[in-house]
Amino acid sequence: MSLPTPTTPSPSRARVYGGLMLGVVAVSWAAPLIRFAEAPSLAISAWRLTFASVPLLLLALLRGRGEFSALTPRTWGWLTLSGLALALHFATWIASLQYTTVASSVALVTTTPIWVVLFAWLSLSERVGPRGLGAIGLCLAGSVLIGARDFALGGQALWGDVLAVLGAILAAAYFVIGRRVREALSLGTYVGVVYSVAAVALLVAHAFVDSPLTGFTPRTWWVLVGLAVVPQLIGHSMLNASVRHLSAPFVSVAALGEPVLATLWAVLLLSETPDMVQLLGGGMALVGVVLMAREEALRQPPPPDMVPAAD
Template sequence: MAAGNKVRAGLALTVAVVAISWSAILVRLAAAPALAIAFYRMLFSTAALAPSGIRATGPVSRRDLGLATLAGVLLGLHFASWISSLDYTSVASSVMLVTTQPLFTAVLGPSVLGERVGARGVFAVILSLAGIALIAGGDLQTGGQALLGDGLAVVGALTASVYFMIGRALRNRIRFTRYLLLVNGAATLVLLVFVLSYGVPLRGFPPMAWLWFALLAAGPNLVGHGLLNWSVRRLPAFPVNMAVLGEPVLATLYAAILFKEMPTRLFYPGAALILAGLLIVQWNREEGEAA
């Protein structure tokens, strides 16, 4: 990759992480049922993407259409599980666990994408996960509800990892805007099925809730996930997934400022380990280790 393209990809990845780090905060502010939040987040995103996605030209094979639909189903499951986790556990614990997706990428990436993780990549994962463990250890709740929330967040991590790997596999076969429309549309339909199945209300929310729904679609979804999809078409899936580990650092800081959820003393060494892992990945990705 040319130097200019590397800079653009790195900048896009940075903006994406900042955008998605607001996701948990906006979910909390919306104060609505989790599945309703997830549904409107995807519905508004799909509506915004429709004009450019429909105009995108180029053939799409039946196989690629199926893969894009599968990616959308996984995205819908990701938001359903992760947003629901925030009803049961803290912002810090939820966001820490959902960003363990590099573990699944490291395990599945070599067989799914043929992307080698390498020794430094493994070390970066261990380093970052040690940081996550430190932060979560200072804040992790106990009891059945917290464990349920933690489990839902891990499901969100698994589905997000496979979603991004599919996006990388299709990066040269489907126009970017069309791919986003297909994925977001499929996710919206999946979430609608969940909403109808569980009898979740879709109206009667206060005006501010609709503002938070719209901001979730515009910021974390269109900007955040849009740039992550753009980045994963130009970078190996592993460093993209690793960069997302910056989300818990920022989200925990936002929660401390807005909700007075102050980080424990373990937050600071944990954040340092996470950032160290990110630096290892970004500095070594061009050497072919996907580290």
């Protein structure tokens, strides 16, 4: 006589939505915390990923030894490419915050889902319907409006916008590569390896640039640890956990609370009040992402624990 297989009870609705809310709030602190770090953008990127990757890699080694031994050279190549894309994402987006406002930066980097669809269209031959094309157009129009506004303020702000858009494009590359690799890997193993590759790449980059990696104030070190713990480990873990119980498009739309909250924190803590052009352009970009999420809801969803959020 066989014993019944024990089942894990599903979490309550309040717990699921509470976890999603916690994840959104946690990731929204990334941009304001970066502003408080008195360190070069490359060092911020390197230490944020280093502090986050160490516990994740150790956990992956403990839980997924069999997965590591089964990895082929081809899979290692994809994991390395994904890690490099993630490293460049953080390097460009965090650098954008030195040139433009939090409102402009987070609105532009949040366009990642649009670029994911474009890359999937080009590399995976995934179809984009009329609504998707309209969402892409609206999102790009909002981005152009923000860029035009910042161009009028000077080249420095516009350069920050360019870096934020590059950050969104590189995050999209990271997620598209993840769609290929994640079919044969657990989330813990994938994230543990990719974060570690990204951390090593950013640490090595300091050998080729004139940028300090140490010598920061105690407050800056605490900020760097906070970046790894709050938006990275808590925020992204909660968002990934939410997708196990809620649809990926729903979580993608909920994650749009990040730029709204980040802008609010910037107003309260940094005295950065967005003007009407920023609000209009950012609103257009976010509406475009919402429309794209609705389009994605009609398509086959991505793997259950891949969420388009990397900030």
